[in-house]
Amino acid sequence: MLPYLTRRAVHSVVALLGLVVAVFFLARLTGDPTDLFLPLDASREERAEFAHKHGYDRPATEQFVHFVGDVMEGNLGFSLRKQRPAMELVLEAYPTTLKLAAVTLLLGISLAVAVGALAAYRPGGLFDRVGSTGSLIGASAPDFWVAITAILLFSVSLGWLPTSGTGGFLYWIMPVTVLALRPFGLLVQVVRGAMLDALASAYVKTARAKGVGESSVIYVHALRNACLPVVTVAGDIAVGMVNGAVIVETVFGWPGVGKLMIDAVIQRDFAVVQASIMVTAAAIFLMNILIDLLYVALDPRIRHQ
């Protein structure tokens, strides 16, 4: 196990470095921030001066050498917009993203497993129809539409929930629900499919024949064997979430790394793009390692080379 982990860690670091280099050069293909940052009517001289001061007038390779030098000194660059260390901005925003992702995943996955498993128990039955159709509707609805309609309904008309912002339990309800809709919908489908296979398999029949109770059949025997695709897809969703959730972040005023990154890409704030990718990519790589380890834990026959 340890040699595997070491090798995996080394590979991941190499891939991460490759990613940072790729992002550095690709970001610079998307245009020069000078025109975006300066007032619309800035003069030619002023544009030239600004570009020179920030090095945008030099070839990308030269800028890269400069960047590497800075990184060696522990300087990951300054945000052009905010004039603050880019990494500081990312680390300020990241806890929000992680909190939101953790709660949403926990809720989304457990609910999806329960609903998906029950739906598979009687395919074509009422619960299956309602459960899987309902979850799909949630998954395919435009999230900003759901978010704003929810605010208009639950905050403005009914007055049950605060519109937006951070705070106690009530503040979490709408953002988490909206964010969970899509993962929930996808997972219900996957759980249902995997369970259909598992329920038809020989060992479930054996379990039934042995007189094991139905709920035990579903949630222990079948689910255990259905969990591989479920874990993979759930992992995939989790990876997507540590990348941020722009719509929920912007609509509900929970600015996390998703909004930070989008703004940075739009504004060509390269340092922030790089810093946020370094952080989110590290999280994603770590998560993928954990998921792969989870496979082995769930099914000891799986070996990792």
Next chain:
Amino acid sequence: MFRDRVRQLGITTMGVAALTALMLIAPGASYAQKTITVVLPEEPDSLDNCNSGRSNVGRVLRQNVNETLIELDPNDSSLKPRLATSWKQLNDTTWRFNLRKGVKYSDGKPLTPEAIISSVDKALNPKLDCNTRTKTFSGFKIRVVKVDAQTIDIVTPTPDPILPVRLTQMTIGAANEPIQIMNNSVGTGPYMIEHYKANSEVVLKRNPHFWGKKPQLDGARYVWRTESAVGAAMVKVGEAHIATNISHEDAKDQKTDFAYPNSETNYLRIESLVPPLNDKRVRQALNHAVDLNGLHGAIIPKQAMIATQMVIPRIAGHNHALDKRRFEYSPAKAKKLLADAKAAGVKVDTPIDLICRINQWENTTETCEAIMAMYKNVGLNIKLKMLEVSQWVQLNAHPNKGALTPEADANIKGRGPILLGHMHDNNVGDPVFSMYNKYGCKSQTSSHCMPELDKKIAAATETPAGPKRVKLWEETMAMVHENALDVFMFHMVGFARVSPKINFKPTAATNSEVLLEQITFK
């Protein structure tokens, strides 16, 4: 219908809503009673007075935390004393300002000439990219000289007859600030920054040392919501008191929603040096073909005003006579002009790109789609492209000026004639901030070059404030109109939702500042 049902529910539960909101939510409840919550469309980039020209910073800081020497009245563009009580011009390049007595910063230190010198030096320091420098004092480094404890002189590098107007854009910070962008600006205004929580809120509280009349509000809390519907909802349910910059579509409640002229003017920038747009008849046809009345009140809010020139009516130099001589909407006239041009050998069938920028003003896409249809209707070969901001700013900064385009400019290679959807914001109060940039032969962002117009602009720029200057500016406006250099559309409006619990009237300045001292509880 869904909307009706929502509204019905809304009426029946309004009482409950207000009560629950107060009990469970109202974050304002933890603050002093006379505190308001303001919803802004975006988070301030920083809280440094040298960036107060950026609207997201200015809305929090300007005149609330950091004051200017001279204040611009948003209603008539007149100048009012603020930190300077009076001023006069000594010679072409020197102005003398008498400072207000007894002014103290929120940390108790007095406002001195030295502090002003230090603050101005920071704002204009080329090491920083302060907005004050890049926007208002670009290539124009003023020098502040102490005369005595209550008097300063400001020396300009070249004669500047409107220095006082320029100074309305420069907020004054504390002495010896570090040469970096900060998030804790200290100033002399009625309020001071209590705390700033990134990604969450800015809270201002009363400045105990404020020199002026004690304002009613104890403080203010600023939060930001990108989605206009959410900001509007927050005021509606009582979570906030003011939501600035809500959309026209969300501002349908006559009791709480106010339209205010926001000093922005949208227009299509014509590349008047590129064929076939270098033909006056074609440009006139472009103007006659657009049905502004049709857009007005439909896609563009009815409170907006149809524009005939670059600057808004309250700016001295706006040519009011032109507003009565608009290009009338007449496809027939447009077709005739195009036919005449064609007969004279102008290639009117050349493909022309109509390029607009996503969300530049509300309903940009709809506006540009409609205009495209109108141009097609008169037989122009027009193609619409909607661009994101980064691509658009490059087109803006590199107009095709035909033979006058600098050799080095590779940006315009292979480009056909372009009509660039544009919006100009002159909230400063003098046409000089518009006319040179938009029409000067040597301006980076001007797509035009008319030597007579160039001369007229130069003459107006050098003329001291007064009727003569106003008249010269009016003549430049008329010249632009006569030559149909651009297609002007609307002087736009913004919308704000204001809680019925407070007195606040949005003004033309609300985009760039929200004066807390003028807000009172009912």
Next chain:
Amino acid sequence: MSAPANNATSAATIAAAIADTRAIAAQAEMVTVRKGLPWWRLLARDPLALCAAVWLVLMLLCMLAGPEWLGKAATDINLRARNLPPGSTEKGWIMFLGSDALGRSMLARLVVASRNTLTVAFTAVVVAMLLGGVLGLIAGYIGRGVGNLIMRLSDVVQSFPSLLLAVVVLYMLEPRVANLIIVLAVTRIPSYLRVTRAQVLEIRERGFVDAARAMGGSSTHILWRHVVPIVAPTLLTILTVDFAIVMLAESGLSFLGIGIQPPEITWGLMVAQGRNYLTQAWWLAFFPGLAIMITTLSANLLSNWLRLVTDPVQRWRLEAPKTAVKTNA
């Protein structure tokens, strides 16, 4: 899990047994039942799946002929008829779903937009599934160097913000449909890749794969005959949901000014444009959203149905009368 072959035989026996009992009751149908009902009969028995199929055929027709049929109505601007609510009849059936902010028929725009929307979504999702699936098979079955390389590359793609990719591609190239497909497909590949690989890792340890290997089956043969059939249903499930995700991702890009822009139309673009009118003209964003939703649902229902039909273990659920389903479940 034992070899599926066993499952298949036992299930076939059950199915045949049920068919036999049915056959006694309905002599006339005996022959068809024994051979299995033809697919359209099976479809007709599942009303939801039937609706789904009808909708998808309808969409296919819109896609093929929509722009030619209603192209003019979709672009004709009429500022006097702007934001007509749904159900408006004074301007004719074309305004049945209301009109947009420029007075263009919503119905016509939805129909015309189906071509771009479905081309983009279908191609992107299928390309992502095929590429992701094949790479996942390789990574899972071969493992070692190549597999590791593929997985780390997939990590990189997964970590690369899709918006940045979109800006890069659509900034360098034109925001054309083909380029948009590339962007959307690339960002979806890692999901399929990881799911496929995870299942292959498990399947290749099963007895029947070992047996096939021992009998000298080539890798491609084993993958194609034994592994793919087990992985495919999960991929198909994800694919149908991805339909919606891709259409909405495209909407997000349009909203930010990247991606497809007017005068082109997609459902995603319509949703993005309707965003400003949520409180005043809800139908602007609602109907394109509904179209996305129904299409996704239909794809999903039909794929679930297909799964039942093609799965010998489950097929009896469709063929047997309702009472049999209940007793056997």
